[in-house]
Amino acid sequence: MWSSIALLAATKPIRIIAMPDILHFEFMRNAFLAAILSSVACGIIGAYVVVRRLGFISGGIAHTAFGGIGLSYYLGLNPLAGIIPFSLAAAIGIGLLSRKAKIAEDTAIGAFWAAGMSVGVILIGLTPGYAPNLFSYLFGNILTVPNSDLQLILLLDLLIIAVVWLFDKEFVAISFDEEYARISGLKTLALDLLMLCLIALTVVIMVRIVGIVMVIALLTIPAAIARSFSQSLYRMMATGILLAGLFSIAGLWLSWIFNLASGATIILVAALVFLVNALLRAGKSRQTAY
Secondary structure, three states: OHHHHHHHHHHOOOOOOOHHHHOOOHHHHHHHHHHHHHHHHHHHHHHHHHHOOOHHHHHHHHHHOHHHHHHHHHHOOOHHHHHHHHHHHHHHHHHHHHHOOOOOHHHHHHHHHHHHHHHHHHHHHHOOOOOOOHHHHHHOOHHHOOHHHHHHHHHHHHHHHHHHHHOHHHHHHHHHOHHHHHHOOOOHHHHHHHHHHHHHHHHHHHHHHHOOOOHHHHHHHHHHHHHOOOOOHHHHHHHHHHHHHHHHHHHHHHHHHHOOOHHHHHHHHHHHHHHHHHHHHHHHHHHHHO
């Protein structure tokens, strides 16, 4: 048994390094900045996603964005340049199909999900040579975030904050009582599409952090935990931002120490905290019942 443990330690070395020491590396500084910046969009939009139960739509938008990655590789562009239009098109398409064409929402999501992934696979197959860094867009690699992507994430954060601030009351209305908002004269379809577009932009941010496959988790888990501690939507957003940042930084640090995949480690940290919170709440409810 001890020989097996020694072999594991040799193949997966554990690097016990203090946090300040890690920040001596530029790529780690970029990774921590990306974690902090992405948590802003994640906390704000995640609150709407959880309250309105839009998690499945978020996953559909994220997987449709794979078509944008394929298009970018085929045209020789930065993959994020393709993800943005594909994500926005998916958000608007799913919203219009489910609300105007009277198609079931899960059917529209499934159609866009499959079509986006198929387009991505075909275009990548048609691209000469090997597609570099493709794995990082599927499962995330926060350690490879360049300065240009940090600037884009900051710009998208500011755009999301500005739109949420401008349409604050309208978003609250459709989040808690969409039928009443419609009767009150609000243009609920336009507001729905705008919110879906904000989710799409958040997906663009999160793709570089945890990848297309695990976007749903980081969008929903921090907000779901925050909801159990918050009495208002705004406190839920603030708590969600804090939790998303803590999960990202803790996961990043643990992935460095144990030489693990950063995106998967971030999600695992978030999932474990979510499970512990759920168990504690279940135990508290049982004690209250007795």
